[in-house]
Amino acid sequence: MKKIVLLGYMGCGKSTIAQNLSKITNIPFLDLDICIEKRANLSIKEIFEKHGEIYFRKLEHEMFLELLQSSENYIIGLGGGTPCYANNHLLLQRDDIISVYLKASIETLYNRLVHNKSKRPLIADMNEEEMKEFIAKHLFDRSFYYNHAQHKVSVDHKTVEDTVNDILAILA
Ligand SMILES: Nc1ncnc2c1ncn2[C@@H]1O[C@H](COP(=O)(O)OP(=O)(O)OP(=O)(O)O)[C@@H](O)[C@H]1O
Ligand SMILES: O=C(O)C1=C[C@@H](O)[C@@H](O)[C@H](O)C1
Numbered sequence: 239m240k241k242i243v244l245l246g247y248m249g250c251g252k253s254t255i256a257q258n259l260s261k262i263t264n265i266p267f268l269d270l271d272i273c274i275e276k277r278a279n280l281s282i283k284e285i286f287e288k289h290g291e292i293y294f295r296k297l298e299h300e301m302f303l304e305l306l307q308s309s310e311n312y313i314i315g316l317g318g319g320t321p322c323y324a325n326n327h328l329l330l331q332r333d334d335i336i337s338v339y340l341k342a343s344i345e346t347l348y349n350r351l352v353h354n355k356s357k358r359p360l361i362a363d364m365n366e367e368e369m370k371e372f373i374a375k376h377l378f379d380r381s382f383y384y385n386h387a388q389h390k391v392s393v394d395h396k397t398v399e400d401t402v403n404d405i406l407a408i409l410a
């Protein structure tokens with residue numbers, strides 16, 4: 239069995255989908271953001287504030303490599319930016335993993351992010367217009383990296399169950 243890696247923009251549903259997929263498949267789920275927080279003993283927000291983004295990206299790369307190297311089988315939910323730094327996008331193509339890009343529109347992302355944006359340092363202080371413009375530009379820049387995933391699943395207008403079923407079909 240290969241490790242399953244879920245990726246996509248902040249709020250596309252990586253953590254939610256991975257948790258549900260984990261329950262069905264009995265493969266343990268690891269959220270890369272949470273692994274980083276445990277290792278640093280700080281929240282992601284605090285790591286950005288205290289040490290800056292470059293330090294965070296280094297930790298993120300090291301932790302991603304460490305999880306991929308582990309002999310245990312996992313579903314790994316990446317951070318929204320993980321594929322876009324430190325050549326992590328090339329790791330998505332390893333043949334010992336299955337990588338899935340959860341692809342969401344700007345509208346879907348806005349609607350999902352607006353409720354708990356304070357936890358996400360990149361958008362915490364933005365109003366609606368700023369957030370939509372930021373997501374549009376950011377998604378455009380990041381799509382190049384996200385598209386290195388081996389599989390793409392559209393999540394717009396889908397329930398958690400729909401998306402989990404789409405991934406199960408890929409694994410079948
Ligand atoms: N159909 C759906 N599929 C997945 N998540 C959904 C869906 N509908 C609503 N949500 C909500 O969208 C929000 C964002 O989901 P989640 O935190 O899993 O995203 P994420 O991709 O892990 O974000 P981040 O990169 O910031 O960790 C959650 O509050 C989740 O409950
Ligand atoms: O999109 C991003 O760059 C990020 C997404 C989150 O998952 C966290 O990894 C962090 O807030 C950075």
Ligand SMILES: [Mg+2]
Nearest residue numbers: 252253271315
């Ligand atoms: Mg998450």
